[in-house]
Amino acid sequence: MENDWDKYRDKIIGLGEHSLHKSYYPELQKKIDSLEASQNNLQTILNSISDAIIIHDPNGRILSINDQTQAIYNINKQECNKYTVFDITSPEQDTSNLRAIWDDVIGNKPHIFEWIAKPVNSHSEIEIQVSVSPTLWNNQSAIVAVLRDFTERKKFEHELILAKEKAEKADQLKTEFLKNMSHEIRTPMNGIMGFSEMLTEKDLPEDLREYYAKIVQENSSDLLRIIDDILEISKLVAKQISVNKEVFCLNELLIRMHAEYTLMSKNDQVPIRIKDEIKHCNFRIYSDKIKLTKVMQKLLENAIKFTDMGFIELGYTISGDELVLYVKDTGIGIYAKNREIIFERFSKVNKEPSRSGGLGLGLAISHEYAKLLEGAITIDSEVGKGSTFYFKVPYKKN
Template structure:
């Protein structure tokens, strides 16, 4: 009875949004669950209430910290439903931050664990629906279709919420496949379920969200705008800044598509202002969350250090007494004690090293999560600035001075976005052992894309040329990474070439593709040609950039099985040679 009462209080604070009281009440309910030997209640209250509450408050770092704690405890107890609950919490966190590949991975882990261990879960079709929606966003149509098929096979048709979620997943799939008639049928089923079941009123925002997606895809702009107005007055959009701000972006996109550029500008401006506020709050929350985590870690460390100090003092006193009693009479025992003390210190050292290793691994995971969060938070306002400046440029096409200012904003934002991409890419690639190099693609595609990417930066007196040696040749490659390297090298050439020519070419020799980027610019002194590949190295301290571009290019080249060097024999400028495996 006491546990039930505590559980009801947790639910009351959770659904009423009383975040100040829920933490203390969750701790009380967890203790009662342990005392009653009820692990199901223990992990449900921890994951589905406390951690979900942190996610709703956008306290993602604290949420990740709590999930890691819960996962460690569940694994120690070997409680499979608790581990599955941790996987679900990880998936929801990454889904809320837009990290869809990780969200899919943890939804799949949760489902696989329930099915492999034959653990009963009435709401498993809901998890299949979430998995399918994430897969659709990443264009993984086959994975989405399989998830929907399995979810419908296990769906309880008497449960309106399960039917609702599977209809929503099917709706998104049909919209993705442009089968609008089937999509409308699924939407009408969802509307009917909400109309006929009072308990579905709490999911009315989810229905409106589905309606908005349908109207956007079918270009019913007036209905889409009306749905946005409804969502802005409903929970959780009404009280959640990043959700309500996303509606401003959707509104701006609709106005832009219908040619209402003034309204689009106003909507984008509201979106940018909201993003500025959200970014500031996010940074403050991140600092506060890390301070909270740090304080907890320091308290635990101090407590452990105090306990170890007491133990060491007790052990030391014991050793002194034994030494005093037996040293004079038994020499052999003295040596035994000495060896015992050395072994004890060795074991303590091993334990400390093991703890340090675990902390380092945990810190690495938290750093990766933090980088993903910050990547999303930084890119979003920058993308907004770029979009807004493009709208301004279109609106002021007949005003040369204003168009020039808009173009400057666009270029500056793009440069800043590229610099941030370099830093984040370098941090991400450092943690990867190797990069895939097995994607079939035309050998000329990466070259053409890189040429197109830098063509707008070419100075008037410079000629940009691409000289292909093969046509319609399909190879095994990594088009994204190869394009990234070639674009960076061409971008460097455009910065330091004032007149003459920049040429991209390649040749195939001894099962190797040798890409050549040649310019007639200022060149690189021979004694500096290896130094420039080091991180944060810039020969000209006044030039734009972080000094990471060439270092990142070489790192990527090596991890896809190639190398990047400078041709020392070329003296009329600079020539970079990118050598990669030739695999058909």
């Protein structure tokens, strides 16, 4: 149309080089120049807009586009009338109501809706917001569509929903944690207070006095463990714990740990075993001894808590430049759906207080320490047959 206009413009108004009436129409020429300048300004404005703008007829045939449409949807500006709106629509997009929307727009009812676009000769898809309004093109009814890419907005909305769900879940977990903490703290406290009071009886037999004192000691240890776990996870969340590496003998550490937990174990039917090779070698590594120890302690305590029959075994293997420590048990096992949950803070598979005790922090602490050491904890488990926790950590051999 622009080429046609340039061709016939002067002849129509009698201003061409061969016109005999050139001096009769100066006002008309001035107005046409002004209109052309306005049109050029309008086109410049349209091309400077970051949104894609398409003018199409009531059947979807594209009549005109701005520069942004050409860049995003791979449509040549000079050949835009070869395409329709459907050519830049994803095949996954439902278009059944599109013509009804266009009819409304022609009837002077603008619409705003979401759409999935697909550039010409491209496999990528773009989530867009479309605003359509009525217009005229060459004195014929047409539609101007403004296409705004809101992929980032959709991504942000999705992240916002996930953050909201995560916050709600965290709030629920903390509520359950406080509920369990009340129970777990009260249980040893009641034991300490009750049996301490009974120890004050003057005529108490010596054997009972020793028995009650032992109960007070055990409950004090349980209470101290609970407090230690709460303080530990608080420091980890606040990132107040740093890694301090040193050279130490891994075999000595595991042998000492095996001896301590064998003495601590209250179930003679569940022996704690140690891999035989560990007793006969001197394997020195460079790592954070304290954190590695705490991870293994938590894994052992977890195995002892949930194993009533069979055995518990600890040991390690070497895989390339990775040290793989493990704690194996023949306990109750863990369902596959719960294998991620058990490593979350304040989380327990059984959320009700039980005789097994615990706040659901032990494995969470182990998990956080493993990350600090640039390692990870994985699990193999079968319900009713037991579990094996693997603590994989990079190391330097010395």
